[in-house]
Amino acid sequence: MKIIDAIERQTRWAGYLGAVLILPLVLALVYEVFSRYVLGQPTLWAFEVSYMVMGAIFMLGMANALRVGQHVSVDVLSQNFSPRTKACVHLLCYCLFLPVLVWLVWELSFYALDAFSSNERSGRSAWNPVVWPVFSVWLIGFIYLALQVVAEMLKFLSILVGNDATKGNAP
Template identity: 25%
Template sequence: MVIRLIDGLNEVVGRIVAVFAVIFAAIIIYDVVLRYGFRAPTRWAFDVTKQLFGFYFVMLGGYALRHQSHVRVDLVLDRLSGLPRRMLDLAGYLVFFLPFAWIFASGSYKFAMTSWRQGETTYGAVQLPVYPLKIAMAVAAALLLIQGVSEVLKLILDKTEPTPDGR
């Protein structure tokens, strides 16, 4: 039940956030048309697309982990299957991933709250608030952390989904 809840949450977030790729592509096209077609560039498009891309990138971390799309060094794991592979994968999550994800989540939260309290803005041509992006980073870190918990539970309960190569 916990695995399905976490996986489902990251699946829904991933699908919703994917829409932002279309939004920032539309803004970029709009700005390019204005800049080169009408010689009237916008002052805000670059900063807005930069923030939207940052939001898009960080918010998809849990979704990517859920679908095993993160970069991994599988030099040893590729040679193993079954229980030895699961045990080594579990050790990797417990020793490396979960401590990093915890530090990322707690640090991002502190970072976001400082930005919120200060009312931090960008320093570009248009001063956009920065704290929404930093809050998104904290939420994304939490989603990544709980997806890591889901992956650990899958390994412990042997509920891993087969990899593309069938293992």
């Protein structure tokens, strides 16, 4: 299905972006360790950068992890299910999960907008950066996760109707 391909292209892109963010995270932490222990001058910004970038990595990778089937699952019973039964169970679970994701996206949009309009700051260090970029990445991450849940639902629906439109990509 074209809609599944379009969604998965976006979640794959977000996953790649999250993976690339590992480099600035490592560089910031290495610089902090060098500055603290070799130069005797700890940075004001490394702690803030590390938790913000780590959060971005996690948030941008959620949907891609779902796409490739890397979320934690307990399949003691479902491993013995037929593909149609498994699709039905997964579809039911996603139907329960999607409204929670939509609610999170809704609330996070207000949270990010409020942080932007009030110029909210972290308050965790002397650097004290604005936090709206972090909240915006959280919002984007949950939007991608909600979209990927929709893609997964479409995959399972195609299994249930006997038209596997995923070309063998369904879990």
